[in-house]
Amino acid sequence: MIFIRKIKKLKEEHWCEVAIIYKDGIDTKKATFRARVPKWNDWNENHHTHSRFVAIDNDEIIGWCAIAPVSKREAYKGVAEVSVYVSLDSSDKGVGGELIKKLIKSSEENGIWTLYASLFPENIGSVKLYPKNEFRLIGVREKIAEQDCVWRDTVLYERRSKKL
Template sequence: MSYLLRPMRADDADEVLTIYQAGLDSGQASFETRAPDWAAFDTGRLPDHRHVAAGPDGSVLGWIAVSATSARPAYAGVVEHSVYIRPDAQGQGVGTALLAAVIASTEAVGIWTIQSGVFPENTASLALHERAGFRRIGTRQRIARHHGRWRDVILLERRSPTIT
């Protein structure tokens, strides 16, 4: 599959949110059930660490973005990320490329930890993250209800080997 990685732009909003909603509809991506509007999405994610993979026709195949985990200065180097791939683009290296892009952009500004929570049933996401150097920190058991049932989340993190 051919694609180009580039920064996410406001004119990507419709495609980004459609891909987000498709992930939410799968039941394996998040506790959220509805993608936010663009204003909320935009406000909640750090602008310098949002990337898309665009196909030859310019359509968005997937996206990645990070959010601050805390406003406390001690945690300025810790972010949480989300990565979503369009269903017909999954399994073709798009997620790997997007993770590499966000690792590079965050390390370039001194961010030392990227974390994420993944449902245990989302084995493709777990494998993707492990290939990118994320490690399992532990399982947060019955952390919240999703569609009326308790769900566990595996907490993953990647510590930068270059930022000490």
């Protein structure tokens, strides 16, 4: 277990280090369908300005998390998709758990009533992380998209706020 000295709000100044962790996740083919890390402005515009954090240990960013709206429609304003990424060197050390707890608390403080995650079933760390944090499995999307000419499944998890 890593002792995280700080969890801070994710800001533009963190993007270079965040992007490295993001790229590592992309390269594993277990974290996202994305093929490349977006530019800061694109990423920033597509994520809530609240509920985005970096985990810092010994002045190094070792993980990050954020939420993105699932729709622009008013009825879905309290529904967000979760992203949690941890550096390869820090995986299986509790970093994801600390980040998601902070993200859940912040999301509830900001009126989010449902958090949603779409994961590759092969991403064992994430598949274990979400149920430990009160997310429930809601389904499997079989062969939802292709990645490198292979049809991939995703598993869906959601968490309803008990505070709203």
